[in-house]
Amino acid sequence: MAILAIVSTRTSPGSASPDWPQVRLHVVTGKGGTGKSTVAAALALALARSGRNVLLCEVEGRQGIARMFDVDPLPYAERRLAKGLLDETGHAGQVHALHIDPESALLEYLSIYYKLGRAGRALDKFGVIDFATTIAPGVRDVLLTGKVYEAVVRNSRNKDAITYDAVVLDAPPTGRIAQFLGVNSELAGLARVGPIKSQADKVMDLLRSPRTAVHLVTVLEEMPVQETADGIAELRAAGLPVGGVVVNQVRPRDIGPAALEQIRAGEVDGEAVAAELTRARVDCDAALVDHLLAEARDHAVRRELEEEQHEVVAALDVPTYELPRLAGGVDRGGLLDLAALMREQGLA
Amino acid sequence: MSTRTAPVLDIDALLDDRGTGIIVCCGSGGVGKTTTSAALALRAAERGRKVVVLTIDPARRLAQSMGIEELDNTPRPVPLSTSTSEEGGSLDAMMLDMKRTFDEVVESQANPEKAQQILQNPFYVALSSSFAGTQEYMAMEKLGQIHRQAQKDGTYDLIVVDTPPSRSALDFLDAPERLSSFLDGRFIRLLLAPARGPARLMTAGLSVVTNALTKILGAQVLRDMQTFVAAFDTLFGGFRQRAEKTFALLQADETAFLVVATPEPDAMREAEYFVDRLTDDDMPLAGLVVNRASPRPRTDLSAEEAITAGDRLRESDPESLAAGLLRLHADRVRIVERETQIRQRFAASHPQVATAVVPAMAGDVHDLEGLREIGELLAGPAGA
Known part of the structure; x- marks a missing residue:
């Protein structure tokens, strides 16, 4: 209990995301090409204020985080990645990064939860690991979400591991997000009893709780906006909590x-x-x-189209945040600029 | 910095070559693969080819304009002008229904009773409808089907395929190998053990694994899996054969892969991945299409000059229109510079890959007229 008390003072309401104070897991999705990985990285920097620890996870095997932050490819281990954006008093938190691949997640899962030892190696020899991570339906997504779950619910009883104030997941694209996050409920349906079912249920409980928010990144073009609207409907239908819409790459407003x-x-x-x-x-x-x-x-033609889509986004009735298009591309400085805008607008 | 430019990809030569029977468009999400596929198909049809385009997930309005918003998993004719049909060209389009395609394969491979048994198995239902990865296999399955049909009755002489928007779009390249390693592996013996009966098959190693699986999955899940595999057993061989055939078809000279990208770092990196992967597997790569390139400024006023001048004007008049114009220009110059650099980097590491650059259009494309325009841009100045 004493430990809990310490934890709760550390995550005082003032240091959490103003618009999403309860959220521990920020899932960032978006149609391809809208910059969802950029937004996820900037959000992690923005959330990492005043000594808070934030974990930025990627699950698509692209090593996008390593490229954005110009570091070596990430292993399946949590690494210190960057200092967060400074706050008014000049303090920052720390962003850590984790590249989750299904095979490592499965081996870790088996060794932690089942202490399989020799049997684990036998599974590998029989091609079960390979089967599970490449052929078996949905297992990949189960493992990926399972690892994210572990990072979010981890507490100080786990002595060797860092506990995070927030986890940001650079998730699969909008078209696949409800399926990806819902995979555990599929699984819980397949396994009506047993350890897999209870694990799957626990993951779903987190993903459907107010501790999770799924943010959707879009640009002001017809198809991505349409996909965002569809994504919101799918998430709601699946009982998954919709966060904000981040409108990215907004053209300059130099001309009135x-x-x-x-x-x-x-x-x-x-x-x-x-x-x-x-x-x-x-x-x-x-x-x-x-x-x-x-x-x-x-x-002017493009701005007019943007305005039209802007109205569609406004009608979605979810909090929206706007980020400008950076003509020179997004480097580390650019990420911090975007992070500052997120704080100004209350996303972080 | 190398200023190498890529060789130009001649789209019309590719479309006009009767030796081109299949065009596969791949690339990361949001780069305009579907639009490119549809535009290529339309252009080929209007140049006299009998074309079918297989799309995965077209934007609603594009699907409507092609008359394929209904998911019935069969190609539907797209109405074109009479001059096109007089010249022998035609265009059919279809949208892939993943589950239906899978069901059809099962139904064609098993007797009705067994097919029913499989179709109702909870594992099958999950596998065929809601899990990732199936789409890629089914797209290729459908391609194989349409190709066989076209060879038999000559309905089409060109098939254009759009692929799912993910890196795993190339997973189908691994399908034969994966199925083989699974089918020849020991895991399947374990799953089949109860169905095949004799307990003597249960070696010590097997029972360790079975026990572990029971512990993890629970007995019921393992039983469902075993029932599924047992029911599917005789079908697996057929699946492997089909996957091998499709692989051979993709490798054949009549196939042309086009990698689609936008001039953004992520999309181009994915394009590199696709190009390398296709080259490694000896797949016939026709070239790279770079969509949505920002139009080049037609004046050589530099970004720095424009910014300095714009600031000067804003000092005396914050509302100055000329200052706004100068800022816009600077923005465009910077974007074009960055895009050029990204393309040159690709060209330097892949000098052999022919490239077509398609300038961005101001709005979205959702009718045949728009597709035609894209087709013209794809063909480049030579095709105009």
Whole structure:
């Protein structure tokens, strides 16, 4: 009990995510190409404030975390990855990373829960491990979610392991997320009794509880937004808690709505623009003005489409967060910038 | 930094070559694989080929425009202009129904009574409908079916296949080997042991494993698995054969793989993975399609100059339109520079891979007109 008391003071409400104070497991999904891994990494940096420990997990075998943070490929072991984003008082927490592969997860699972020893090796020799991780339906997803579960519910009784204040899962894409998270309920249905069923039930209990939030990353284009809406419906149908929608790669807002309207209508005074450019000491001719206006028209069309999709997202009736498109790509500095925006908006 | 540019991928030559019988599009999610597949199929049909396109999960409006929003697992004709049909071209499209395809395989391989037994087994239900991995196998199964059919009755002379959006899209390449190692392995003997009866098969090693499995899974799950495997036993051989045939078909000269990507680091890394994997397996790689490339600026005003000038204007007039235009331009220049660098990096490490670059369109594509436009962009200036 004393230990519990210490734990609870450490995770005082003030240091948790303002919008998601109860959440320990942040699942980040999104359609391919929307930047879900970037968002997951930035979220981990944002959550790691004031001495908090955050674990960032990836499960798709791509080593995306290692690339983003420019470190060696991650093993199946928790590694210190980066300091979190500093808070107002100049303090930061620590982000750890874990690359979960099904085979290692299975071997670990067997040795922890069943203390199989020789029998475990026999399973391997018989091709059972190989079968379970490559052919058997769904076992991969069971193992991956099982390991995430272990990291979330771990407590200080487990002396050798770090306990985390939050776990961020860079999860499979939106189209597969409900299936991925729901795999344990499938399994619990297959195994009506026995240890597998109770394990599967426990994992589902966590995933369906207010301690979990599934955030969906999208960009303001028709297909990803549609998929986000479908994903939310599927998650709700499966009883999984929907978190926020993170609108990523939002185009710059340097040109206001009135000017955009003018540009779309082709009513911009080219000579006035030319005069302004000359005043700014740009070597300017009519062709340059035409090119800039052509680029602006292209931008205006896209902005209009973004606005349409923006309304669709707003109608989804879930908290939304916006992140800008970074023209130069996302490096470590960029991740910290995104993390700062997440804190400003209350996601972390 | 090398400024190597990739050789140009001639899409029209690929589509016009009657030796091309199958085009498989693969790549990571969100790169426009489905749209590319559909656009290639439409262009080929309008150039006189008899085409069927097999898609996995098209966007709703695209599916509607092609008339395939219904999942009935058979190709449906897409209405095209009369001039196309006069020139002998046609286009059919279908959307893959994974479970139905699997059921059909079972039904075609087993007698009705046994088929029923399998179709109702809880393991089968999970395997065929809701678990990851099945889609890849079923896409290839359907490809094999359509190909056999087309060879028999000549309905199609080109099959375009879209693949599921994951790295495991290439799992089907492993299918023959995996099935073989499983079928020739000892694990299946263990699962089949009760069905085949004689207790003398239960060696000491086997009983250790059985006990361990019972401990982990519980007796009931193990029993369900055993029933499933026993029912499936005679079918496994057929599955292996089919997987081997499909593998051979994919390796044949008539097949062309296209790897699809966008000029983003992740998508290009996945493209590299696909290219390497296909090359390792001696699969016929036709080239790389880079979708959604940002259009090049047509003026050489640099990003730095544009930013400096824009800031100067904003100082005196925060609302300055010209300043906004300059910022936009700088943004575009930076994006194009980054994309070029990403493409050059790929070209430097894979100089042999022919590449087609498709500029981004302002909006989403959801009708045949849009697909036609993409087709033209795919073919490049030579095809315009």
